[in-house]
Amino acid sequence: MDVLIYLVPMALLLGLCGLAAFMWSLKSGQYDDVQGAAVRVLSDDDVRT
């Protein structure tokens, strides 16, 4: 069972990465306009003339 000694902390580390990613997305304002984000995905702003 010695494998747990590094497997479990590794799993926790991965979880922490997820938490960090969430914190970053919150800080960069990705939840400021959730409705807009839902409809912007449909717009072709990269081909705007």
Added chain:
Amino acid sequence: MTEALDLSIYVKHQGDGTSHLDLAIEGIDCAACIDEIEGGVCRLPGIVDARLNYTNHRLAVEWREGALSPTQVVDELERLGYRAHPFRSGLMEEEEERRAKWLLKCLAVAGFASMNIMLLAVSVWSGNVTDITPETRDFFHWLAALIALPAVAYAGQPFFQSAMNALRNRRTNMDVPIVIGILLALTVSVVETINSAEHTYFDSVVMLLFFLLCGRYLDQAMRRRTRAVAGNLASFRAEVAHRIEESGEVVLVPTAALKTGDRVLVRPGERIAVDGVVVAGRSEIDESLVTGETAHRPVQADSQVYAGSLNANGTLTVTVTAAGKGTLLDEVERLLENAAAAKSRYVRLADRVAKVYAPVVHAAAALTALTWIATGASVHDALITAVAVLIITCPCALALAVPVVQVVASGALFRAGIFLNTGDVFERLATVDTIVFDKTGTLTMPGMRIVNAGDIDPALLGAAGRLALSSHHPLATAIASIAQGSPYDGVVEEPGQGVRAMVDGQEMRLGRPAFCGIDDCAAQVAASDPAASAIAFSWGGRRAVLLVRQALRPDAVAVVRSLRDDGFDCRILSGDRPEAVAPVAAALGIDWWRGGCKPTDKIDALEAFKAEGRKVLMVGDGLNDAPALAASHVSLSPIGAADLTQAQADAVFLGEMLRPVQDTVEIARRAHRLMRQNLCIALVYNLIAVPLAFLGYVTPLVAALAMSGSSTLVTLNALRAHGRGPAVPQGEPIPSPLRPAAQGA
């Protein structure tokens, strides 16, 4: 717009050569608007960035300093078909925004911790009944402690702070037992970990925190959503004024830019945007929004005028004053302070429960420990059982019971066009038995209507309407509203008299009866309805007298009747003359009414109702209603109300209908019923769980199951508040900018 509005006070200079302006946009109704608005604005030269927030309908524009004037942006949006209003977010709103973000962070940390600790805990639970080695179990417990301690220290802050505040003020609230439970459970778990015991409660503690934070966040999201809509509405209605510069030049500025001592020009038909003293000019003003009085008041030099009054017929020059002593506003503010202070502070349902709940829970835990020691158990076992009691009774479902219902019910109100200012309004609304209405602007429409249109030849009426389009007089707008076609050419307006024009070789006149030469006939018609103003119209030999007055809201009669059928006692308290109130009361079938009320009279009347043991819902809009709204048990305002009044109301409703008043009460009653059901569910859960915990059957596994089970049950029950939505009258869509955001976050 013919005159350019000076927006400079709204522009933020950012120091890197760009300027920033926030605009609240009216008229957004679909996703395509995003591209249209952002694309349109970005095409202007000098724009660095334009980003529309579709959730709260606000546009942030940045441009290189000096490259263009902010007015160009507003004009461009106008051309695209959107109205843009400069916007400055209030301090309150920014504060809420910060708090919501903080709660979300706490929620994320608690969520992360509870998932990972649960992963470890489940392994231990399954290991305990199979073949886990004590070393592995200790390792898992230490890891759990390592995650739980910092997570609780961070994510528990909202509760620690709130509990500390309550204790400092020598009160208790729901957060006090929560914090005590959390801290005790953590301490015991750490001690158990050190002693290599079988059970720890880290998972329960963190999961509890996660559920509680969900409740807090939902509560916050509801208030923030309302605040955003209210902020937009305030900016839509932000008024402008013509300021007279030192040079004598007249510029259009937002009223927010005016300072005491500035001179302002008010033309006929304009609303006076400030409190001030008339320095030149002579006119009559309509103060119905301020006092409820519908008859006009003559003003001249040295007269005091109030923001919200409508200037009828002469041009005025007004000096802006701060509210002076003895003015109406001063009086209203003084009354407001008293009313707010005297208002018996309503104790929220949840807090009332907490007050009883906390001592009972702590007594139960202490009793458990003592009983176990008395029956010969070790101190250690007794303590563990007592902590299990505390954990199992931690008011998880109890803390969710009320906020979840509030969120769901406020969503239902949102769809009906009603916005809440305060969260505990449901509980107060549900107990209402008497509804007191103001007349002007509440039972009646804010604007004027022609009341005898049916008696007049339609061709003549149409002609009068077209002629009225050229008049600036406030009464003329009522007549102009029926106009079909464009205004006539060559119309001459004679101030204080009326308008005239030559049409088809015959002279057409609209205005005072004397101006049209039909005094006698007008006096006869006017006698039939003393509350109305008579306006004469002549076209060659043909004549008509139009009666104009404030009309009832279209559904007022039906709504008042159905409210009375539901057992509500409806009454009227109005600042208008008794002669004007009587016909309205008669039309609505309301027996109890009073006219000519000053703000103090209204408060006295409300106090008298309160003394009779009535719970009063006050519905009012005027500045004179503000103290009454603050003094009543609960209050509602239509959206057209004066700013100060809206700020005092517990909820604000949209549209021309009175129906929202009924919807509000109905939804609130349903919500209150669900809240009580939820509290019952939580209590029943405790009745079952506490004896089990007392007897020592509650292992961490049972605690986890019981807690999540009861929370889920309460949340599902709360979703029923969504239920069958209130019947929104057909053909009256909610204006698009105010369409509720479906998502609170």
